[in-house]
């Protein structure tokens with residue numbers, strides 16, 4: 465197979481260049497530094513999602529506890545956001561990302577099925593909370609909020625250092 469090459473560039477120089485790029489790429493992918501970057505990125509990613517999730521969750525808590533006026537529209541918006549965010553942290557729990565600047569326990573790796581079950585519970589309960597928010601029945605919202613909050617706490621107790 466032959467590819468068009470820029471005028472003035474010999475096949476040899478082109479081949480050398482391509483090979484050199486390949487070597488750089490391979491060493492980037494394999495180097496411990498690149499791996500560390502990857503796990504650090506994953507840790508930062510999941511922590512950022514959890515922070516975003518907590519930012520949405522806490523005003524809902526204030527509303528169901530009567531510490532903040534209930535605003536149906538705001539509650540519904542936050543509950544919808546929460547249900548979406550609840551799907552997102554899990555891809556950040558990659559192999560080798562349980563050392564360093566993280567509170568995640570390595571147990572997540574050894575007991576992934578148990579962890580996934582708790583992640584699933586948050587997704588289910590936060591979806592139910594968003595559905596309840598549409599009905600604007602404050603009592604129903606309150607109890608569904610508590611069910612959702614239990615999934616946070618349950619997982620933290622098992623899989624997060626305090």
Ligand code: HEC
Pocket residue numbers: 507510511512514515517518521565566567568569579580582583584586612613615616617619620623624
């Ligand atoms: C399936 C397990 C699981 C569920 C469910 C869960 N979390 Fe977490 N959460 C974790 C783990 C593990 C960490 C530690 C992440 C790390 O440090 O790498 C964490 C960390 C956090 C953090 C700290 C983030 C940071 O900056 O270090 C907050 C805030 C948080 N979670 C809020 C929540 C809230 C609110 C809920 C429920 C709405 C929730 N989490 C549900 C497992 C879970």
